[in-house]
Amino acid sequence: MTPFQIGLAGFGILLVLIVFRAPIALAMAITGLAGVWLLRDFNTLFYLLGTVPVDVLSNYSLSTLPLFILMGNVAAKSGMSTVLFDAFSLLCSRMKGGLAISTIITSGAFSAAAGSSLATTSAMARVATPEMLKRGYHPRLVSGAVAAGGTLGIMIPPSGMMIIYGFLTETSIGALFIAGILPGMLLILAFCLVVFIWVRVFPEQMSQTVTVEGSRNGAKLLSLAPIVLLFGVLMGGIYTGIFTPTEGAAVGAGAAIIISFASGRLGLPGFVTALRETAEASIVIYMIILGTAFFQFFMEASRVPVELTDIVINLGLGPIGTILLVLLFLALLGTIMEGMGILFLTVPILFPIVLALGFDPIWFGVMMVLVIELGLITPPVGLNIFILVSLVKEIEMKEAFIGILPFAIAIVIVAFILLFFPECPFQNELSDFS
Numbered sequence: 543m544t545p546f547q548i549g550l551a552g553f554g555i556l557l558v559l560i561v562f563r564a565p566i567a568l569a570m571a572i573t574g575l576a577g578v579w580l581l582r583d584f585n586t587l588f589y590l591l592g593t594v595p596v597d598v599l600s601n602y603s604l605s606t607l608p609l610f611i612l613m614g615n616v617a618a619k620s621g622m623s624t625v626l627f628d629a630f631s632l633l634c635s636r637m638k639g640g641l642a643i644s645t646i647i648t649s650g651a652f653s654a655a656a657g658s659s660l661a662t663t664s665a666m667a668r669v670a671t672p673e674m675l676k677r678g679y680h681p682r683l684v685s686g687a688v689a690a691g692g693t694l695g696i697m698i699p700p701s702g703m704m705i706i707y708g709f710l711t712e713t714s715i716g717a718l719f720i721a722g723i724l725p726g727m728l729l730i731l732a733f734c735l736v737v738f739i740w741v742r743v744f745p746e747q748m749s750q751t752v753t754v755e756g757s758r759n760g761a762k763l764l765s766l767a768p769i770v771l772l773f774g775v776l777m778g779g780i781y782t783g784i785f786t787p788t789e790g791a792a793v794g795a796g797a798a799i800i801i802s803f804a805s806g807r808l809g810l811p812g813f814v815t816a817l818r819e820t821a822e823a824s825i826v827i828y829m830i831i832l833g834t835a836f837f838q839f840f841m842e843a844s845r846v847p848v849e850l851t852d853i854v855i856n857l858g859l860g861p862i863g864t865i866l867l868v869l870l871f872l873a874l875l876g877t878i879m880e881g882m883g884i885l886f887l888t889v890p891i892l893f894p895i896v897l898a899l900g901f902d903p904i905w906f907g908v909m910m911v912l913v914i915e916l917g918l919i920t921p922p923v924g925l926n927i928f929i930l931v932s933l934v935k936e937i938e939m940k941e942a943f944i945g946i947l948p949f950a951i952a953i954v955i956v957a958f959i960l961l962f963f964p965e966c967p968f969q970n971e972l973s974d975f976s
Contacts, residue, residue, distance in 0.1 A: 545581055546845055548844055549577065549841060549845065550844075550846060552573050552576070552577040552840060553841075553891070556570060556573040556887065557887070560883055561879070566833065566883050566886065567826070567833040570837040570887075571836050573837055573840070574835075574836030574838070574839060574840040575587060575591075577837075577844065578836070578840050581840070581844060590836060590839060594832070594836060595832055598828075598831055598832050598835050599832070603705075603715060603787075604705075604709055604831070605791070606700075606705050606715060606787055606788045606791040607791075607824065609791035609792050609795045610700045610705065610795070611823050612816065612817070612820040613700070613794045614658050615815075615819050616795070616808065616816045617652070617661075618664075618665055619808055619815060619816045620798075620801075620805070620808040620812070622652060622802075623662075623669050624669050626651050627644060627648045627673075630644035630648045634647070638741045638745075639683075639737045639740065641670070641674050641679065642674065642679065642684070642686075642687040643687075643734050643738075645666055645674070645691055646687055646690065646691045646733045646734055646737065647730060647734070648669075648670065649666050649688075649691025649692060650691070650730045651773075652666070653694045653697070653698040653701075653726075654699070654773045654777075658695045658696070658702055659692050659696050659915075659918055659925075659926060660692075660695070660925070661695060662691065662692045662694065663688065663691075663692030663926045664929055664933065666688045666691055666692065667930045667933040667934055668933060670684075670687075671684055671688055671930070671934045671937070674687070681936065681937045681938070681941045681942070682944050682945030683741075683744075683945060685927070685930055685931075685937050685941060686736070686942075686946045686948065687733070687949075688926075689918075689919050689926040689942065689945075689946050689949070690736075690919060690952075691733065692926040692930075693729075693916075693918050693919060694726060694729060694730065696881060696911055696914065697726045697729060697912065697915060699718075699719035699720075699723065700719060700787075700790075700794065701719070701722060702827075703882070703885060703914065704718040704722060704907060705718075706827070706831070707911070709831070710885070710886070710890070710893075711893050711903055713903045716780050716787045716790075718904055718908070719777065720780070721904050721907070722908055722911070725912060728956050728959070729912075729915075729952075729953070732952040732953075732956050733952060735952070736948045736949055736952050740948065768801045769801075772797050775793065775794075775797060776793065776794040776797070777790075779793060799813070827882075830882065830886055831886075834886045837890065842890075846891065847893075847894040850891060850895065851898045854867075861899045861900060862961070864895070864899055865896070865899065865909075868896070869909065869957065871888075872892075872910065872913045872914065872917075875917070876914060876916055879917070880925050881915075881918060885910070885914065889910075893906075905964050909960060913957060915953055916954070916957075919949065919950055920946075921943055924943065927939070927942045927943060930942060
């Protein structure tokens, strides 16, 4: 077999292992090391085992990841999602479908602190779902709003997915964060528009507007101030260059801890739990990154990225046709794999193709995250749907997948907008991060 054939065979074996739920870190490490042994020799294998872990785990930019995970866990343990939902429910209380709209806006705001789709979906399933069901919202609308809102966790900065993409492609994490703001806002607007249309086409699927008592209105709105301050300091500092994304992660985590303790919503047991969960999540992700490094070396040795780049370009589809094919592949992969696995698996293969076509790596990072979001709500995996159904027994899987369909269409529409109008209003500023 040629190196290219060995590389393709290794990629196929890895995909099969992941589909059958093998731990992705172990699957990538074994496949990568076995491939290196076949293509090179034992000396190269031992060299990789001795140097790659040190190079990967001592990477300064990766220290951003556990800090942002800690910030998200502290936000979740301190009940920040409840504070946000109460405030936005008040602001949207006079609108048709106001609770569903406030759920989406809350998800976007909470994502700015959590940076995780899993954390956002879990929080909103516990906070918003019971309230909407109690007020007569149809389970389809409830599940659609919660699951779609959860997808915002990997788009709106600080996004763990963007940190990983930035590390794998050596792209500026700060630039990715800034570039993700506008698409994130566009997604929130698109999801709210879906609710706006839904409640007018199916008015029977929601209750009449319930007004909120006015005595606590000011306190609820005032409770937004610390959260707005947290996001403003974090993104404002990164955008203006006061501190780097890594320094910003430390500032954000520290500010979240101070705000949570000062508000009395976080005690020592909750903080210890947040620390433990941060350590557990970080270890898993670092192990996956290590496995990816071995697999990426195998791919480079087999020349699969180079050969595939030549093949794809010679298809004659043109840049737009080719990128559509790439995005379709990612969307289909999202129906059988979770988002993090897609990122680690495909970036070593697809990124050289994207660069050869002349696309901006920051733009592609945003597009990739957006398409991975689609996989979070599409069957048969639909991780956000499974989280919602497991936490809310009143919602059936079938109803949830029907309810998410209009929101999935909204993601596709936003993807096409970004595809045909890729210019970013912050383009000059983004160049400063590169």
